[in-house]
Structure formats: structure tokens, C-alpha cells
Amino acid sequence: MNILFGMETKDIIMTAAVIVGPVLAVQIQKTLEQFRERKQSRLTIFRTLMSTRAQRLHREHVQALNMIDLEFYGRKLPIIRIRYQTKKEQTVTHSWKSYNSHLNKIKDYPDINIWVSKSDDLFTDLLYALSQAMNYDFDKVQLQRDCYRPIAHGDLETTQANILKGLEKVFSGDTALPMFITNAPMNNSNQNDEVMPETTTDFDTETR
Template identity: 35%
Template sequence: MEANWVFGIGTIIATLLGPILAVQAQKYLERVNESRNQKAWIFSTLMATRAARLSPDHVRALNMIDLAFNGGRSNRRKASETEVLDTWRDYLEHLTLTINEANAERWVEKQQELLVLMLSAMATDLNLRYDRVLLRNGAYIPKGHTDLELDQQKLRHYAIEVLSGNQPVNMNVTGFPFSEDMTNSQLKLQEGLAAVLAGQGHLKVRIEPGSTAQTDEKPPA
């Protein structure tokens, strides 16, 4: 009798809690899948655009890293997520550095290195097998795209420097309209004036007789 009573109570409890537990388990799985899908989107987008780092999708994916790899709704961050955030902080700090002609080439090399480290940390968090050599060399990056991106970064830097007043605009005039006859006339005029003022020349003055004024008045007697 006691066993039947215990079995009955257990059946009632299971009947009542079963749907609730099933719903909670379903919600948990949905949260896990949502978090993983978001991480996977960020990783796949960064992988696809790692040769075009100025593209809007690349920038958008970078800005979502803090949201996706911060432990989710449970706020329990895994060690692999912390590694992603640490590499992202280093990469972000590098992106904000000032670029000039002296450090431009080294800046691009360091950017590539930090991006590979971040992608490697993301792959580890997603349980994907990507070594750093593949992440570094697996993308096709035309040299023209690399040069264009570097030129755009330099142009942006110099434009900001000029507009902020920190860098003057060089004015180098290479030519004016030229007339040989006019130039020779100016030289002769300067030579003649210099000779006269030095007492070595003279000026020719021509006086023309003026006309006598005609009036209606008679002279006094």
C-alpha cells in the first residue's frame, strides 16, 4: 500500500513538472543554439571578410564580439570566451593607433597577426579545427586590395591632420603663363630706368607747341 502511494505521488509530480521541465529544457537549448549561431555568424563573417577589413560586414561583426562572447544570458563566461575578448581588446587597441609613413608597413603586419590570434581563439571556443597557419595564409588577398586599403587609411589620416590644422598644405607652383616678348620688354625697361637713375643715361623729352586759345574779348584800348 505504501509503495503504491509513493508511486502515485511520484506519478502526479512527474505529470505536473514534466511539461514545465520540458519547456525549461527547450528554452535552455534555444539560448545555447542562439548564442552559438551568433558566434558562428561573427566567426564566418570575419573569415569571409578578413581580406576586406574596411567592409561594413567586417566592422559590424567586430562590434558584436563583446555581445556574443560575454557569457550569454547566464553571465557565466567560459575561459575560451575570455580568451576571445582578450584578443579582441588587443586588436581594437591596435586599430586605434596612429598610422604614418614610418610605421605603416609594420602596422599592417601587426594587424594581421592580432586578427589571426583572435580568429584562432574564436575557433577554439566554437570547437572548430583551424590552425593559425591556415587562418593566416588560407585567404586570397590581392595585392591591389591591400594597397588600396593602406592608401585609404593613409588618406584618412592625412585628411584629418590637414582639417584639424596640424598639417599644412604645401603649395608648389611649377609654372606661370609666359610671354617671351613681354619679358624682353620688361627687362629693357628696367635696364633703361636703372641707367637713368645712375646718371649713365638720359631721357628724351619732346615739347610740342600748344594751340593759342581763341576768345571773343577785345584787349583794352
């Protein structure tokens, strides 16, 4: 056998394994922990969006949407420093970009109902992409249909959207606030025209 520094090959291998083994074990443990944390963070986003999909103005819903770009960013390959995304990650981020872009175009829709309908479709696409990335077996019809949404919640969101759209038109100068005078004060001429009450004097009383 080959001898290096007075050691045989098998001894060198054993020594290297003793030194390198713990280092590799630590790195593997760190990688597994990062994988679990990333999976848990993504699962939290999906669960939050699913549980609040009937309340899209809810604070937690908005926060979950804003975390998508970070949690599905992918990872940078070592040395070449290029971002790599899986196909499922790309589908999620692209779906979110389309939905986000539509949310900011409410003023482009003369009918708020058309904007709401389009929002529903794009949000369903996003949920479907997330479910596929998390290995859930959902279809788009199921995601859109199996959702309890009280009528009052839908009316509230539509009302708030109409208010925001109206305020935007006022502040941009596209429209003006209507004014109605309901209790205008009378001028002096009108006051002078009032009929004075009939008065009597002592003289008239005695005459009568």
C-alpha cells in the same frame, strides 16, 4: 506506505511528475533553443570574418567585429548575478580588445607598414581564438597563409589608411596643406611692359 492527503507516496510522485514534467520540458526546450541560437550567431561571426578577412574595410566585416562583445559576453549566474565566461570566451574577447585597441592607434606608428603588419598578427590571433571557441581545428599559420588577397585590395587599404592618417594630421594642426600657384594673373606693370604691335599709317604708306 506513508499517506498524505489520502494519497500514497507513489501517487504523490506520479502527480508531481505530471505537473512538473511539462514545465521542465518547456524550460529544457527553451534552453536548447537559446544554445542553438547563440551557437549560430557565433558561427555567423566567425564565417563572416573568415570570408572577408582579405577585405577588412568591408561593412559586414566591421559589423561582425562589433558583435563579438555581445555574442561572447558569457552569461550571468542566477541569484548572485555575476558574469561567467568560459576560458575560450575570455580568450576571444581579450583578443578582440587587443586588436580593437591597435586599430585605433594608427597615428602612433610613423610607418604605416609596421601598423599593417601588427594588425595582421592581432587579427590572426582573433581568428584563432574564434576557431578554438567554435571547435575548428585551425592553426595560426594556416589562418594567415590560406587567404586569397588580391594585390589591389591590399594597395587600396594601405592608400585609404594613408589618406586617413594624413587628414588627421591636417585637422589636428600637426601639418598644413601645401599650396602651389600655377597660373597667377599678371599685374598692371607687367601688362604695360608688353611690346605693342607695330602699326602703320596711311601717310607712311604713301611715303613709301
